[in-house]
Amino acid sequence: MTQNKPASRYLFLFLFILSCIENAPMDSLDAQGPYAREINDLFWPIMYAGYVIFGIVLVLLILGLFVFDDKTEKEPKNIEGSNVLEVIWTVIPILIIISIAIPTVKVTMDLLKTPENAIEIEVIGQQWWFDFYYADQQISSPNLLVIPINQDISLKMNSKDVIHSFWVPKLNGKRYLVPNVDTYLNIKAEKEGLYWAQCGEFCGLSHAKMRARVLVVSNKDYKTWLIDQTLPYEATQIQDSPIYDGQQVFLNAGCTQCHEIQGFNESDVALLGPDLTHFASRSMFAGSSLNMTQENLESWLIDPPLIKPGSYMPNLELTEMEVSQLVDFLMELK
Amino acid sequence: MKTKSKTIYKRPTQKSKFVNLLTTVDHKKIGIMYLYTGFTFFLVGGLEALLIRLHLAQAESTLLSAAEYNSLFTVHGFTMVFLFFMAVNSGFGNYLIPIMIGARDVAFPRMNALSYWIYFFGALFIHSTLFIGTTAPPVGGYLSEESNLFSNAVAGGWFLYQPNAGIQFSPGTATDIGVIGIIFLGVASLISAINLTVTTFNFRAKGLTFMKLPVYVWMTQVVSFLLIFSLPFITIALFTVVFDRQFGGNFYNVAMGGDPILWQHLFWLFGHPEVYILILPVFGIMSEIIPVFSRKPIFGYATLVFAGFAIGFIGFGVWAHHMFSSSIQPLAQAGFGAATMIIAIPTGIKIFNWIATMWFGKRNLNVAMLFSIAFLINFVIGGVSGVLHAVVPSVWQQTDTYFVIGHFHYVLVGGGLFGIFAGIYYWFPHVFGKKLNETIGKVHFWILFLGLHLTFLPQHWLGLQGMVRRTWWYDEGMNIEFWNLISSIGAVTILLGVLVFIFNWIFSKRKGEAAEFDPWDGRTLEWSTPLPPPEYNFYDIPKVKTRDDFWHRKYAVDEENRSVSKGKHDEIKKYTLATTLMDNSHIHLPSNSLFPFITGFGLPFLGWSLIFRGTFMSFVLLSIGILSLLVGIFGWILEPEHE
Numbered sequence: 001m002t003q004n005k006p007a008s009r010y011l012f013l014f015l016f017i018l019s020c021i022e023n024a025p026m027d028s029l030d031a032q033g034p035y036a037r038e039i040n041d042l043f044w045p046i047m048y049a050g051y052v053i054f055g056i057v058l059v060l061l062i063l064g065l066f067v068f069d070d071k072t073e074k075e076p077k078n079i080e081g082s083n084v085l086e087v088i089w090t091v092i093p094i095l096i097i098i099s100i101a102i103p104t105v106k107v108t109m110d111l112l113k114t115p116e117n118a119i120e121i122e123v124i125g126q127q128w129w130f131d132f133y134y135a136d137q138q139i140s141s142p143n144l145l146v147i148p149i150n151q152d153i154s155l156k157m158n159s160k161d162v163i164h165s166f167w168v169p170k171l172n173g174k175r176y177l178v179p180n181v182d183t184y185l186n187i188k189a190e191k192e193g194l195y196w197a198q199c200g201e202f203c204g205l206s207h208a209k210m211r212a213r214v215l216v217v218s219n220k221d222y223k224t225w226l227i228d229q230t231l232p233y234e235a236t237q238i239q240d241s242p243i244y245d246g247q248q249v250f251l252n253a254g255c256t257q258c259h260e261i262q263g264f265n266e267s268d269v270a271l272l273g274p275d276l277t278h279f280a281s282r283s284m285f286a287g288s289s290l291n292m293t294q295e296n297l298e299s300w301l302i303d304p305p306l307i308k309p310g311s312y313m314p315n316l317e318l319t320e321m322e323v324s325q326l327v328d329f330l331m332e333l334k
Numbered sequence: 335m336k337t338k339s340k341t342i343y344k345r346p347t348q349k350s351k352f353v354n355l356l357t358t359v360d361h362k363k364i365g366i367m368y369l370y371t372g373f374t375f376f377l378v379g380g381l382e383a384l385l386i387r388l389h390l391a392q393a394e395s396t397l398l399s400a401a402e403y404n405s406l407f408t409v410h411g412f413t414m415v416f417l418f419f420m421a422v423n424s425g426f427g428n429y430l431i432p433i434m435i436g437a438r439d440v441a442f443p444r445m446n447a448l449s450y451w452i453y454f455f456g457a458l459f460i461h462s463t464l465f466i467g468t469t470a471p472p473v474g475g476y477l478s479e480e481s482n483l484f485s486n487a488v489a490g491g492w493f494l495y496q497p498n499a500g501i502q503f504s505p506g507t508a509t510d511i512g513v514i515g516i517i518f519l520g521v522a523s524l525i526s527a528i529n530l531t532v533t534t535f536n537f538r539a540k541g542l543t544f545m546k547l548p549v550y551v552w553m554t555q556v557v558s559f560l561l562i563f564s565l566p567f568i569t570i571a572l573f574t575v576v577f578d579r580q581f582g583g584n585f586y587n588v589a590m591g592g593d594p595i596l597w598q599h600l601f602w603l604f605g606h607p608e609v610y611i612l613i614l615p616v617f618g619i620m621s622e623i624i625p626v627f628s629r630k631p632i633f634g635y636a637t638l639v640f641a642g643f644a645i646g647f648i649g650f651g652v653w654a655h656h657m658f659s660s661s662i663q664p665l666a667q668a669g670f671g672a673a674t675m676i677i678a679i680p681t682g683i684k685i686f687n688w689i690a691t692m693w694f695g696k697r698n699l700n701v702a703m704l705f706s707i708a709f710l711i712n713f714v715i716g717g718v719s720g721v722l723h724a725v726v727p728s729v730w731q732q733t734d735t736y737f738v739i740g741h742f743h744y745v746l747v748g749g750g751l752f753g754i755f756a757g758i759y760y761w762f763p764h765v766f767g768k769k770l771n772e773t774i775g776k777v778h779f780w781i782l783f784l785g786l787h788l789t790f791l792p793q794h795w796l797g798l799q800g801m802v803r804r805t806w807w808y809d810e811g812m813n814i815e816f817w818n819l820i821s822s823i824g825a826v827t828i829l830l831g832v833l834v835f836i837f838n839w840i841f842s843k844r845k846g847e848a849a850e851f852d853p854w855d856g857r858t859l860e861w862s863t864p865l866p867p868p869e870y871n872f873y874d875i876p877k878v879k880t881r882d883d884f885w886h887r888k889y890a891v892d893e894e895n896r897s898v899s900k901g902k903h904d905e906i907k908k909y910t911l912a913t914t915l916m917d918n919s920h921i922h923l924p925s926n927s928l929f930p931f932i933t934g935f936g937l938p939f940l941g942w943s944l945i946f947r948g949t950f951m952s953f954v955l956l957s958i959g960i961l962s963l964l965v966g967i968f969g970w971i972l973e974p975e976h977e
Contacts, residue, residue: 025812089682172730311476
């Protein structure tokens with residue numbers, strides 16, 4: 001099987017010229033890891049067999065209607081059935097089904113095994129964002145899962161509220177995040193880059209905006225990233241600077257009720273909102289629904305539920321001044 | 335023997351149209367009422383779908399808000415499955431089964447009316463959500479947009495996954511209205527299923543043994559069994575949700591030890607057989623139409639019937655394939671996957687038997703047959719993508735994406751709806767004594783055929799490209815706008831097709847070609863009546879000798895095994911039409927009754943009283959509901975057998 005040629009496969013598949021479908025970031029047929037590829041290697045032969053069966057049915061239908069119809073002047077013969085034929089079209093499908101069932105069962109069992117040398121990372125789902133928790137380093141990385149290349153990762157998943165489903169189409173299929181139940185999903189990427197992830201199970205108002213990104217980096221970069229992420233924030237003490245003002249807004253406007261910044265407002269209890277210690281080090285925020293830009297952050301802070309309906313973050317009715325100070329501060333959280 | 339009874343207990347005899355509508359127990363009239371009501375909801379559900387498609391025509395669309403979108407796709411599911419599809423199947427079943435088995439009515443005529451009225455008031459109850467329903471963000475969440483008419487309906491998806499559709503994450507009365515409404519509709523279906531079962535088992539004409547029944551009757555019988563066995567699951571499940579939402583039942587509250595996955599098992603234990611409940615009657619319709627327009631008997635009658643039973647039976651053992659991405663264990667996943675594949679075998683048998691029926695036949699490519707052929711093509715496409723849903727790892731990728739939407743719309747629209755249209759073109763002359771116009775019908779067919787593929791074929795690709803279901807928003811960066819736009823254009827095309835059909839209906843009812851007797855040279859008993867049939871169906875209860883008995887009254891078999899006309903067509907027609915003028919006072923028919931209507935009328939009030947629990951209003955509503963139920967049931971018991 002050739003790999004990484006989704007466009008040509010679509011071409012074969014649908015006999016259309018589909019230039020517009022290249023580079024779909026969630027293309028499940030564009031496998032970038034062994035798990036997704038094993039699924040595709042199972043999908044394609046069955047899909048091809050499906051075309052053949054559809055073709056046979058179509059040919060039989062056309063033959064019956066236009067070639068082997070009764071062309072005499074009389075009424076057609078009263079053929080009530082044929083045991084031989086009916087046994088044939090019972091047995092052949094049985095054989096086809098068996099030949100599909102065996103690889104299906106095998107691949108199912110294979111893919112659900114957790115590899116021995118896998119790194120375990122926790123995924124916590126909540127309305128409407130994913131939190132990735134690295135237990136060994138005690139790092140929380142909301143919306144961004146960073147993993148090393150060519151390394152088996154076992155995601156240990158759970159949900160804080162309703163049922164969610166974690167899906168990185170290019171790396172593996174979906175798995176539910178069920179409250180109070182640990183579920184596991186293996187992923188492994190063979191190419192560095194940024195992959196799109198999305199919640200796959202309807203989970204309420206902003207289900208569509210419950211997304212995440214998976215960043216695949218080299219082993220070296222992964223280690224650097226882990227160390228960077230453990231560093232706490234060093235608050236600025238220079239009064240009258242925009243960042244200092246932003247810090248004050250953060251402390252006074254109610255942000256600290258839900259958000260934690262290591263080294264700044266550490267909390268003993270688990271908070272509702274994402275950890276913001278390294279907020280600006282990520283390329284996206286708000287459940288990976290917004291790119292990390294000044295303008296986006298401003299419009300988010302002005303009215304979060306307008307962008308993510310149902311959001312647990314309220315409209316804090318901040319003044320224009322407060323918003324811009326807060327943005328300056330948050331962008332500092334690298 | 336007639337007993338003189340007090341005035342109050344008289345059965346209604348007034349023949350004014352309106353009173354007759356409320357009191358009729360005639361299976362044909364009830365069937366037609368089901369069809370009209372069901373088709374009305376088809377238009378409602380279709381407009382909901384159209385709004386959804388218009389919204390999705392472009393990336394980052396703001397036509398609908400998240401709340402509106404979620405309500406719309408939920409109600410679209412409810413409407414199409416429960417209010418349109420099941421109602422239309424009930425309509426066909428009610429109208430056709432007694433007349434196909436040579437009976438004058440169903441076994442329990444008043445129950446039949448009750449079933450319709452519960453369905454009718456249940457549907458009204460569900461739609462009352464537009465005016466009294468409320469939705470709200472999860473406890474602790476915020477919404478910036480005002481809610482409006484569209485967002486006043488249940489928004490948890492027709493599958494109502496817990497705890498998302500629970501009281502904490504979906505506050506407001508809309509979800510309760512949806513859940514209770516579905517319970518009502520379940521009651522209606524259960525009554526209808528039992529009624530049709532008893533009718534089929536006991537009311538068959540003399541000589542009409544089981545293996546001579548039309549395939550349609552068989553398929554509806556399988557569906558009745560499926561309903562009788564699967565409705566208890568959903569009723570219990572929905573009651574647990576009502577308890578959770580209203581009285582703190584904690585069935586699905588994780589913090590109190592509840593289990594959200596339990597809901598999924600219960601729901602799909604019903605939800606999967608439900609798929610066959612929708613499609614099997616259409617298999618039956620195909621099995622009636624294809625032989626008539628090939629002028630040959632159905633190929634492999636016995637296998638076709640047994641395949642229907644096999645599908646129904648296996649359909650109960652595959653529910654977990656809707657849950658392959660949940661926490662169920664590897665062995666169970668593999669097992670349910672394999673079981674699901676087995677369904678392809680009996681389905682394949684049916685497809686090949688239908689095609690074999692056409693071979694060596696004399697084709698008549700009229701609109702009913704065109705729809706049947708298109709059914710075969712569409713259904714095979716849906717079947718092929720269906721096999722992929724048994725391939726567990728492949729499901730992990732495709733579940734909850736547009737690939738699944740594409741699949742089941744090919745089955746339910748390309749298969750189900752096309753089959754229903756075939757049935758309408760085929761039996762329209764039976765109901766109205768006039769044919770639907772063939773030319774307009776062909777326009778209707780081709781527009782609909784084009785619209786179907788434009789809409790749903792691209793959805794397979796959208797799913798493979800990662801478009802997740804039930805998402806009101808997708809980024810421009812997803813690169814999926816093109817096929818979304820095509821799919822939306824397809825939806826508009828389908829609307830055009832449906833408008834042509836409505837025009838055809840109105841036009842043909844007024845000016846259609848008259849068909850007073852046996853317009854298609856039919857094979858089964860329903861074509862042996864004058865058209866439209868008199869209230870008593872058959873002047874003489876038929877005596878049946880063979881399968882396709884009516885055909886064999888008209889045709890003999892020559893030495894080549896070909897049918898040869900006995901030349902009796904005109905004679906049979908003349909006699910049948912003459913019977914309408916004969917004295918029919920000796921024919922006993924069930925009398926009309928108002929009490930099924932009154933009983934059904936009370937149910938929504940009980941529902942509303944629960945919605946407004948704790949208020950004075952609730953007490954008033956409860957009183958009306960209980961009073962109406964009591965009057966309905968006691969009146970039913972006390973009214974005399976005859977007018």
